Amino acid sequence: MSTTAVPPRTSNPRKILVLGATSGIAEATCRIWAAEGAHLFLVARNAEKLAAVASDLRTRGAAFVDTAVADLDDTDSHHALLTHAVNSLAGMDVAYLAHGILGDQPAAEQDFNTAAQILHTNLTAPVSLLTWLSNYCVPRHTGTLAILSSVAGDRGRKSNYVYGSSKAGLSAFVSGLRNRIDREGVTVLTIKPGPTRTAMTAANPKSAKYADPDKVAKSIAAAIAAEKDQIYVPFIWQPIMFIIRNIPERIFKKLNL
Numbered sequence: 001m002s003t004t005a006v007p008p009r010t011s012n013p014r015k016i017l018v019l020g021a022t023s024g025i026a027e028a029t030c031r032i033w034a035a036e037g038a039h040l041f042l043v044a045r046n047a048e049k050l051a052a053v054a055s056d057l058r059t060r061g062a063a064f065v066d067t068a069v070a071d072l073d074d075t076d077s078h079h080a081l082l083t084h085a086v087n088s089l090a091g092m093d094v095a096y097l098a099h100g101i102l103g104d105q106p107a108a109e110q111d112f113n114t115a116a117q118i119l120h121t122n123l124t125a126p127v128s129l130l131t132w133l134s135n136y137c138v139p140r141h142t143g144t145l146a147i148l149s150s151v152a153g154d155r156g157r158k159s160n161y162v163y164g165s166s167k168a169g170l171s172a173f174v175s176g177l178r179n180r181i182d183r184e185g186v187t188v189l190t191i192k193p194g195p196t197r198t199a200m201t202a203a204n205p206k207s208a209k210y211a212d213p214d215k216v217a218k219s220i221a222a223a224i225a226a227e228k229d230q231i232y233v234p235f236i237w238q239p240i241m242f243i244i245r246n247i248p249e250r251i252f253k254k255l256n257l
């Protein structure tokens, strides 16, 4: 006989801001937090998808769900958006940055504007958000900033080096931010997923074999709760990327990766 474990509802629900809440990985993570009775503020650019996610999370037990429709590329709007979000939540325990684009690598090789768009969405916009969020958390000496980077940032490969370089920049920024503000009582978590089955990878013929977003989300929620610094999800990507990072360049440049 099997039983289904029901996560405990805490007496002090966490206040969680989710940027890019319609992301497959973010949605799966929010389902875990909703079952715990969390308070959620969800930001996404597609109003219809956002309303569906919010409604689902209310059904699953979230004690409070508010939303804002925003294109996170618009860095000028970040100050007002984030101020509104923390006011709506009446505080913030966790900010989860999940938005991102894979982009079109072959197009980006030919056209700088395509490459610049990938760098803007995946690096410049998160830097803007994290600057505001860290300035909110540091004077309060509390909070967790959890950021979805990628294993792709660990080494540039010919198949996706524009996306990879945006995530490499993001990982480096987040590492430096952690080095600065961990001592102020703010936890900064770098999340490096391997290939995961979401809308981002749906066009890849191998995507059926990619990691299950619910399992990835479980590891992310556990890492946030444990106040970890960095995780690879699934864990196997940690030794894989250790090997990939250490392949000598004279060999690496000849590989088809």
Ligand SMILES: NC(=O)c1ccc[n+]([C@@H]2O[C@H](COP(=O)([O-])OP(=O)(O)OC[C@H]3O[C@@H](n4cnc5c(N)ncnc54)[C@H](OP(=O)(O)O)[C@@H]3O)[C@@H](O)[C@H]2O)c1
Pocket: 020, 021, 022, 023, 024, 025, 026, 044, 045, 046, 049, 070, 071, 072, 073, 074, 098, 099, 100, 101, 102, 121, 148, 149, 150, 151, 192, 193, 194, 195, 196, 197, 198, 199, 200, 201
């Ligand atoms: N799936 C993987 O294999 C994998 C591996 C490593 C890292 N990651 C990272 O994990 C994060 C989540 O990705 P995912 O796999 O969950 O893919 P996803 O389902 O495609 O989610 C990406 C989300 O980002 C949103 N977004 C993109 N640009 C935006 C903008 N300018 N403003 C607001 N929202 C924007 C998208 O909104 P729309 O739905 O409106 O387009 C979508 O909700 C991304 O940062 C991704 O790079 C994914």
